[in-house]
Amino acid sequence: MLSKKTQYALRALSFLAARHDQGPVLITEIAEQKKIPVKFLENILLELKNADILDSKKGRGGGYFLKEAPHKTSLARVMRIVEGPIALLPCVSLYFYQKCADCTEDVCPINGVFIQVRDATLKVLESKTLEDIQEMTLEAIDFSI
Amino acid sequence: MLSKKTQYALRALSFLAARHDQGPVLITEIAEQKKIPVKFLENILLELKNADILDSKKGRGGGYFLKEAPHKTSLARVMRIVEGPIALLPCVSLYFYQKCADCTEDVCPINGVFIQVRDATLKVLESKTLEDIQEMTLEAIDFSI
């Protein structure tokens, strides 16, 4: 299960993606709209900024905004920043690899399955971007259908 | 990431799968071979027994053994018992469903992706069984190749 932190991050980014190119958005506005504790969200957005997903502006008229167009940021990238490894075993992780204690990997009967799980998961999370989880805005809905 | 508990469970089952139909195996033997703390392993095996994955025999000549043939038990089933939900979001879990706080699911822009992740993961974990993670035994290796 994803931590609350990661869920909050995704919701906030979903909101910011919908507002892309419309100027900075206040933390307080995101927090209110997405029902996220303000101070917690502060930490999360700062972390995403330090990881180059977001950018920000201080002072009046300031706020947070996506650093790049929504389709440029994959969900895998976001999740690695806030959640950590995507793989289910340390010895099978691409970005957070750690040798399993007492596991002779070349003979390990278990890691093969979890390489398959990892690849199946990444196939989705690397291809989906913030554009795909963009919050629906009223303007975006085609009422003519 | 899977908890140590789940990793231990899989390793123990991998060992028991290789010994299927060869009579009960002592907890202490599994613990020693797989480098798992004995008392911790006790709890895990008991849980697997209560969930009908394992069966046991008390007293001399006793121990644990698979209740069914290795290919009958999927990894998904094991993981749901010891780890809990396989899905990454509660609102997308098949066996541990919970409504997301403040999430209007029919409009939620996020859960669609995690349904895809869930299905991709389950495609592997439901099809792989204890037979697939069975520990290699010397007898099973074909030296004639």
Add this chain to the structure above:
DNA sequence: AAATATCCTACTAAACTTGTAGACTATTTA
């Protein structure tokens, strides 16, 4: 200078993880 809004570090309570302890029950063997 005052107001606004992000930046940053540190702290805390609660929950979960990873074990451990010890007494109890069932089975086998001498």
Add this chain to the structure above:
DNA sequence: TAAATAGTCTACAAGTTTAGTAGGATATTT
């Protein structure tokens, strides 16, 4: 039938992580 064997079960405890809070520092605008 007593002793030894081996699983059963509940409770506890230390360590770690999660989720959230506090409050001052810094940058920008008016």
